[in-house]
Amino acid sequence: MTKMRTPDEMFGLIKRVAEEDERILAVMLNGSRANPDAPADIYQDFDIVYFVSDTAPFWNNRKWLEEKFGRVILIQTPETMRLVPPDGNGDFVYLAIFEDGNRLDLTVTSRKYENSGEPAVVLIDKCGLLSEVAPKKGYWNISTPDQKLFSDCCNEFWWCLNNAVKGIARDELPYSADMLNGCVRDMLNLMVGWYIGATRGFDVSVGKAGKYFKRLLPENIYRRYERTYFTADSIKPAMYEMMSLFSELARLVAERFGFEYNSSEEEGLREYAKAVFSGSLE
Numbered sequence: 001m002t003k004m005r006t007p008d009e010m011f012g013l014i015k016r017v018a019e020e021d022e023r024i025l026a027v028m029l030n031g032s033r034a035n036p037d038a039p040a041d042i043y044q045d046f047d048i049v050y051f052v053s054d055t056a057p058f059w060n061n062r063k064w065l066e067e068k069f070g071r072v073i074l075i076q077t078p079e080t081m082r083l084v085p086p087d088g089n090g091d092f093v094y095l096a097i098f099e100d101g102n103r104l105d106l107t108v109t110s111r112k113y114e115n116s117g118e119p120a121v122v123l124i125d126k127c128g129l130l131s132e133v134a135p136k137k138g139y140w141n142i143s144t145p146d147q148k149l150f151s152d153c154c155n156e157f158w159w160c161l162n163n164a165v166k167g168i169a170r171d172e173l174p175y176s177a178d179m180l181n182g183c184v185r186d187m188l189n190l191m192v193g194w195y196i197g198a199t200r201g202f203d204v205s206v207g208k209a210g211k212y213f214k215r216l217l218p219e220n221i222y223r224r225y226e227r228t229y230f231t232a233d234s235i236k237p238a239m240y241e242m243m244s245l246f247s248e249l250a251r252l253v254a255e256r257f258g259f260e261y262n263s264s265e266e267e268g269l270r271e272y273a274k275a276v277f278s279g280s281l282e
Contacts, residue, residue: 003100004100026051027124029047031046035140037204045104048107049107072097092107094108158266158269162272165239165276180239191246193210194253195252
């Protein structure tokens with residue numbers, strides 16, 4: 001690996017490439033580097049959009065990419081893939097890690113910019129294409145739940161657990177792990193976010209997949225959350241930790257907002273799990 005280029009050097013390069021190419025009409029930064037509330041570190045990607053008159057010259061042109069930005073050591077180009085079908089919207093996306101460790105997620109598009117409120121910074125605008133960029137304050141912040149969302153989250157959590165219970169009983173690790181780390185964890189993370197909002201305020205973001213949980217949760221709660229991750233030998237106790245933590249936080253959120261917590265769903269799942277693991281269904 002070569003010495004890592006600084007953010008200023010990378011932004012200078014990104015803008016210089018655009019300034020020297022008349023086909024590139026505007027440049028926009030989005031992602032975490034466009035969000036002033038996101039913690040800054042050396043691992044942040046450079047999420048860049050080049051607005052161009054025609055995408056064809058930039059389409060799957062690795063030679064151009066490396067000539068302009070440096071040697072690539074790992075790359076993905078979704079538009080050339082079949083396993084995960086691309087969006088098919090006419091854009092071409094380069095996801096590239098360079099030999100200095102910097103990562104550039106570069107979207108090349110000829111489509112008109114549509115303002116969604118997502119944090120964005122205009123780096124270059126040669127002809128007024130990005131005049132409508134208007135980031136919405138708190139775009140990534142936790143959303144306040146209502147009774148319906150809360151009830152749906154609880155139902156999804158307790159219902160999906162029955163599949164994990166069956167998988168563990170059958171000694172089907174891949175299936176059980178997929179259930180716990182899929183729909184069950186999704187609902188746990190949602191409830192953890194609401195708990196953070198209820199106790200700290202909703203003017204914060206938990207980050208993608210709850211990556212900021214550690215700095216937002218009380219230490220004792222976060223330690224319990226850590227125990228919801230598992231190995232093959234600890235999947236069952238981890239599942240019970242998920243159940244215990246979700247139940248406690250859901251009741252606290254319900255109390256904070258005056259929601260009704262349907263405890264019969266929890267009781268039903270716990271009864272089912274007890275029967276499965278004790279062998280009394282046989």
